[in-house]
Amino acid sequence: xxxxxxxxxxxxxxxxxxxxxxxFFLSRLTGDPTDLYLPIDASQEARENFRALHxxxxxxxxxxxxxxxxxxxxxxxxxxxxxxxxxxxxxxAFAWTLQLAVIxxxxxxxxxxxxxxxAAFNLGGIFDRIATFFSLIGASAPDFWVAIVAIVVxxxxxxxxxxxxxxxxxHWILPIAVLFIRPFGLILQVVRGSMITALGSAYVKTARAxxxxxxxxxxxxxxxxxxxxxxxxxxxxxxxxLNGAVVVETIFGFPGIGKLMIDxxxxxxxxxxxxxxxxxxxAIFLMNILIDLAYAALDPRIRY
Amino acid sequence: MSDxxxxxxxxxxxxxxxxxxxxxxxxxxxxxxxxxxxIFLGLVILCALFGPMLLEAVSSKQNLRGRNAVPFxxxxxxxxxLGGDQLGRPLLARIIVAxxxxxxxxxxxxxxSLLIGSSxxxxxxxSRGRLGQMIPRLADVIMSFPSLLLAVIVLYMLEPSVGNxxxxxxxxxxxxxxxxxxxxxxxxxxxxxxxxAIVMGASTPRIIFRxxxxxxxxxxxxxxxxxxxxxxxxxxxxxxxxxxxQPPEVTWGLMVAQGRPYLTSAWxxxxxxxxxxxxxxxxxxxxxxxxxxxxxxxxxxxxxxxGKKNG
Numbered sequence: 001x002x003x004x005x006x007x008x009x010x011x012x013x014x015x016x017x018x019x020x021x022x023x024f025f026l027s028r029l030t031g032d033p034t035d036l037y038l039p040i041d042a043s044q045e046a047r048e049n050f051r052a053l054h055x056x057x058x059x060x061x062x063x064x065x066x067x068x069x070x071x072x073x074x075x076x077x078x079x080x081x082x083x084x085x086x087x088x089x090x091x092x093a094f095a096w097t098l099q100l101a102v103i104x105x106x107x108x109x110x111x112x113x114x115x116x117x118x119a120a121f122n123l124g125g126i127f128d129r130i131a132t133f134f135s136l137i138g139a140s141a142p143d144f145w146v147a148i149v150a151i152v153v154x155x156x157x158x159x160x161x162x163x164x165x166x167x168x169x170x171h172w173i174l175p176i177a178v179l180f181i182r183p184f185g186l187i188l189q190v191v192r193g194s195m196i197t198a199l200g201s202a203y204v205k206t207a208r209a210x211x212x213x214x215x216x217x218x219x220x221x222x223x224x225x226x227x228x229x230x231x232x233x234x235x236x237x238x239x240x241x242l243n244g245a246v247v248v249e250t251i252f253g254f255p256g257i258g259k260l261m262i263d264x265x266x267x268x269x270x271x272x273x274x275x276x277x278x279x280x281x282x283a284i285f286l287m288n289i290l291i292d293l294a295y296a297a298l299d300p301r302i303r304y
Numbered sequence: 305m306s307d308x309x310x311x312x313x314x315x316x317x318x319x320x321x322x323x324x325x326x327x328x329x330x331x332x333x334x335x336x337x338x339x340x341x342x343i344f345l346g347l348v349i350l351c352a353l354f355g356p357m358l359l360e361a362v363s364s365k366q367n368l369r370g371r372n373a374v375p376f377x378x379x380x381x382x383x384x385x386l387g388g389d390q391l392g393r394p395l396l397a398r399i400i401v402a403x404x405x406x407x408x409x410x411x412x413x414x415x416x417s418l419l420i421g422s423s424x425x426x427x428x429x430x431s432r433g434r435l436g437q438m439i440p441r442l443a444d445v446i447m448s449f450p451s452l453l454l455a456v457i458v459l460y461m462l463e464p465s466v467g468n469x470x471x472x473x474x475x476x477x478x479x480x481x482x483x484x485x486x487x488x489x490x491x492x493x494x495x496x497x498x499x500x501a502i503v504m505g506a507s508t509p510r511i512i513f514r515x516x517x518x519x520x521x522x523x524x525x526x527x528x529x530x531x532x533x534x535x536x537x538x539x540x541x542x543x544x545x546x547x548x549x550q551p552p553e554v555t556w557g558l559m560v561a562q563g564r565p566y567l568t569s570a571w572x573x574x575x576x577x578x579x580x581x582x583x584x585x586x587x588x589x590x591x592x593x594x595x596x597x598x599x600x601x602x603x604x605x606x607x608x609x610x611g612k613k614n615g
Contacts, residue, residue, distance in 0.1 A: 015445040026461040140585035144544045145578030156568050243452035265460045
């Protein structure tokens with residue numbers, strides 16, 4: 001177990017270091033933050049002071065190594081825009097996205113597993129066809145388009161839901177609904193396929209033969225075995241949810257990590273960009289570990 | 305197992321058997337949704353190829369009196385049937401012209417990632433040395449981070465030109481092909497016909513390209529079709545966020561973005577291009593589903609016997 005964890009940590013760590021190096025140098029190519037933060041007629045002296053304050057007067061390679069040195073002490077630098085520690089800004093935003101992602105994935109997993117199992121159980125029936133059709137549409141819909149159509153219909157047309165921002169429960173409904181669609185379609189397909197295989201297997205026939213009812217057969221016997229491939233997709237989709245979060249958070253003005261990342265790139269707030277990349281990558285690493293642990297819990301044959 | 309099937313089938317082939325194209329069309333007709341999808345995609349490809357040539361001038365001609373013109377006024381010129389945009393340009397004509405950029409970027413990205421990914425996968429799967437160990441790590445590095453976020457970050461830093469967008473999208477999709485190809489090669493190279501070819505003294509390139517590649521190709525084509533849909537959605541998202549294609553060039557995603565400020569007064573500006581995206585991706589998904597069955601010799605009977613029981 002410990003060896004497995006260590007191996008995973010090393011390989012993720014190497015990926016992350018490469019990413020941080022690439023982004024560090026690429027982001028410096030976008031331009032000097034000084035031009036963005038100081039007025040056009042700022043004096044030469046003011047510019048020099050600004051650069052010295054944020055360490056931008058040093059050669060690039062020196063900046064890089066001093067950044068690495070700070071990282072070792074878990075100092076992620078300071079946000080130029082907000083004049084606060086970058087890590088603080090990022091964790092705040094990340095907490096919003098995490099809530100959004102956890103709620104969405106919980107609803108998606110519950111719905112997709114239930115409906116996918118039911119579809120597999122009445123294979124070829126009317127319910128199966130409807131479920132398959134909607135999951136295909138869901139997997140094909142561009143999220144930004146769904147988001148703005150939803151705003152037109154539910155916020156502008158009916159006036160039921162707020163268009164953007166946070167504050168009440170109502171603000172969460174549209175972002176969650178939009179994020180729900182794509183993973184729901186994909187996971188449902190996998191649950192359905194995996195359940196079809198499981199339902200055709202010998203242990204399910206045994207269960208039926210010894211008189212276990214249909215509901216217990218699906219949800220106790222077949223589902224547990226069918227869950228392994230489903231877990232993989234749920235993991236992939238949970239990570240991919242961050243892709244959707246960029247678009248959805250931008251449209252709904254949601255203060256999460258996706259919006260923060262885009263804003264901070266535009267504002268040349270380099271330390272925030274780098275910190276948000278590292279926090280995101282770390283979260284994905286943790287999630288993958290959890291998925292692997294869940295594998296072992298579901299299938300006693302798997303041991304690390 | 306399946307290679308013995310193919311030899312038997314080849315031996316039985318009599319002169320009266322229809323050619324590959326006829327068989328292909330027959331298999332396609334057995335699956336109605338896939339037929340509709342193929343026809344729609346054919347239409348989109350025609351638009352992409354000939355649209356800019358025929359409609360470029362019409363689609364960029366501004367007409368300030370026709371600003372945000374209402375759709376479904378069939379009395380006018382046909383290009384205005386879906387309404388006009390914020391500068392009075394005909395939406396239908398613009399959608400047809402935009403098909404060209406949208407398709408070109410997706411085709412470029414899919415072709416590049418397919419070529420690079422599967423070549424690396426072949427090498428990684430076939431070579432038993434260090435290289436075979438190193439290449440999969442490359443896929444891990446790319447996959448350790450959400451692909452769209454990566455594209456967003458890189459595109460903000462590079463110039464958002466067509467070439468860069470294709471490059472970024474291709475890089476984020478390479479792992480898909482690399483992993484699939486490698487996994488398949490690892491399995492296939494142990495099979496009897498590969499061993500036989502080695503014993504008979506076939507060169508390594510010959511074994512890879514003549515013996516192994518043909519077996520993997522159907523899987524790769526199926527994945528590429530599905531991936532085309534994904535890349536199209538990603539490109540649309542990038543254009544929507546304003547870091548994809550820049551005006552005056554136009555793609556469907558950019559059209560949705562351009563219509564966004566007028567949502568409350570003129571919904572059709574964003575609605576139609578979005579519908580074009582959704583129909584194209586849906587068609588690709590349907591076609592990929594059909595391919596998965598049609599290109600697999602052990603599954604093909606499902607289509608040949610009427611296609612009622614495709615589970």
